[in-house]
Amino acid sequence: MxxxxxxxxxxxxxxxxxxxxxxxxxxxxxxxxxxxxxGEILAxxxxxxxxxxxxxxxxxxxxxxxANQMGxxxxxxxxxxxxxxxxxxxxxxxLVPQSVNYLDPLMKISDQAIGHTETDEEKKExxxxxxxxxxxxxxxxxxxxxxxxxxxxxxxxRVLVSTALLSNPKLVVADEPTPGLDEKxxxxxxxxxxxxxxxxxxxxxxxxxxxxxxxxxxRIGIFYAGYVIEIAxxxxxxxxxxxxxxxxTKALYNALPANGFELIKxxxxxxxxxxxxxxxxxxxxxRFDRCKEERPELIDLGNKKVRCFKxxxxx
Amino acid sequence: MELKASNLSFKYPSSKKYILKxxxxxxxxxxxMGxxxxxxxxxxxxxxxxxxYITNYEGSVSFNGNPLPQKGFxxxxxxxxHPEKVMNPKWKMNQVLKESWDVSDEDLEEFGIQKSWLNRFxxxxxxxxxxxxxxxxxxxxxxxxxxxxxxxxxxxxxxxVQILDSVLKVVKKRKMGFLFVxxxxxxxxxxxxxxxxxxxxxxx
Numbered sequence: 001m002x003x004x005x006x007x008x009x010x011x012x013x014x015x016x017x018x019x020x021x022x023x024x025x026x027x028x029x030x031x032x033x034x035x036x037x038x039g040e041i042l043a044x045x046x047x048x049x050x051x052x053x054x055x056x057x058x059x060x061x062x063x064x065x066x067a068n069q070m071g072x073x074x075x076x077x078x079x080x081x082x083x084x085x086x087x088x089x090x091x092x093x094x095l096v097p098q099s100v101n102y103l104d105p106l107m108k109i110s111d112q113a114i115g116h117t118e119t120d121e122e123k124k125e126x127x128x129x130x131x132x133x134x135x136x137x138x139x140x141x142x143x144x145x146x147x148x149x150x151x152x153x154x155x156x157x158r159v160l161v162s163t164a165l166l167s168n169p170k171l172v173v174a175d176e177p178t179p180g181l182d183e184k185x186x187x188x189x190x191x192x193x194x195x196x197x198x199x200x201x202x203x204x205x206x207x208x209x210x211x212x213x214x215x216x217x218x219r220i221g222i223f224y225a226g227y228v229i230e231i232a233x234x235x236x237x238x239x240x241x242x243x244x245x246x247x248x249t250k251a252l253y254n255a256l257p258a259n260g261f262e263l264i265k266x267x268x269x270x271x272x273x274x275x276x277x278x279x280x281x282x283x284x285x286x287r288f289d290r291c292k293e294e295r296p297e298l299i300d301l302g303n304k305k306v307r308c309f310k311x312x313x314x315x
Numbered sequence: 316m317e318l319k320a321s322n323l324s325f326k327y328p329s330s331k332k333y334i335l336k337x338x339x340x341x342x343x344x345x346x347x348m349g350x351x352x353x354x355x356x357x358x359x360x361x362x363x364x365x366x367x368y369i370t371n372y373e374g375s376v377s378f379n380g381n382p383l384p385q386k387g388f389x390x391x392x393x394x395x396x397h398p399e400k401v402m403n404p405k406w407k408m409n410q411v412l413k414e415s416w417d418v419s420d421e422d423l424e425e426f427g428i429q430k431s432w433l434n435r436f437x438x439x440x441x442x443x444x445x446x447x448x449x450x451x452x453x454x455x456x457x458x459x460x461x462x463x464x465x466x467x468x469x470x471x472x473x474x475x476v477q478i479l480d481s482v483l484k485v486v487k488k489r490k491m492g493f494l495f496v497x498x499x500x501x502x503x504x505x506x507x508x509x510x511x512x513x514x515x516x517x518x519x
Contacts (some may be wrong), residue, residue, distance in 0.1 A: 046471075047442070047443055047470060047471035179468065179469065182353045182498060183353075183498060184353070208470075208471060210471075210472060251473055252471065252472050253472075255472035255473045256501070257499065257501035257504070257505040257506075258501040261476055261505050262476065263477060263480050264476075264477075265427070266427075267427055267429075267443070267444065267474070267477075268441070268443075270439075270440070270441070270444075
């Protein structure tokens, strides 16, 4: 399988004014490494406010101006420059946004799905293609003439997904596609991603919903306080979670209502609150002296990755 | 203690379709009740009526046999899904808490709130941290009944356990009533003693 997206050691920080003219550099994403191959779904799982949406913004080159980005983002093995991103986004790399709020409320659905066209011929061609894909997603001709407010939650989701697929993308980035939907619509949305996988599209699913991630993803990256602390395979989330590596991932799995609803203390450190050691140091049961002073790297264990000193020898 | 809805119906003035139609429900502080239903089945509207945020409904709501008070502190308090939408963005967190009641240090600790967070603005905290404030704020000593509308939907599994554990302790200690609205079946089964389904047009 060819790798479609490679994110290597990406960090994102923001310049902020604290008091008067004093500035501080607030790191929000630290040393993020992940990769996605053709026909693979990788979920990035993190709680709200953990900065995972910024990853999507970085891939599309739409970070705000006071953001600094370091590290490499590669598409099909080639490092992306700002110019490359501009050419690829909306064509080979597309975004499925979070909600219907991303649609233009004053524009008919079909017109905004097609987007800007130069000639009448181009418009006709795109219109045919749009109709064809919309039909696949069970959106009848009447939807073309509707405005966003006339869509139900499930329909809106189908419009966003099918619009993203108009340009035959190689990589789909979905930012929180499931919250606020009822079970039936969630299932339907997740099936769309399964279908993309069959069509050899690579999917990056950014979510806080562990159920949704487990339902469709091949691998799951766990985000903690701006760090990816583990990339685990879907099948590891089973039994008592004994195949999961990082203590946080285990705790997360055992906190699910179906797996014991177990309580652990503490909270995720806020951005800028982490001292020099491991981000999980304060809550970790297995910690030793080294974890306090030194920050572990993401260790590559073949198909899995983990950020913990305990697994250093196995690598 | 009982919170009783009798023949409750509601529709928006501009619409012909009823969102709630003749709902009868009795809640008390003996059982923790879970409320489940598809989106659009009127769960949230029902919660808003019980906590007197919506007043132009048909039918009646009574609390211990009396209608809900029109003025002053409301004994039935509602916790929303999005804490960032129910806090004044220009107030620091200690002011947000103080608006409701004087919280003791033990309570802060029980809910896992760090003292340093009190001097921050809402946008400087994460959803999970804000929800801790939002829950603690609603637990004024005069609160008799708590309604949680998708309270933990936006949170990760660990924070979800932490917050629910703290709330349930307080609810049991003060013998409060608790209605827990969620779409997560496993969660409702774990937290609640009994559950109610809202179908479309409300066959309860």
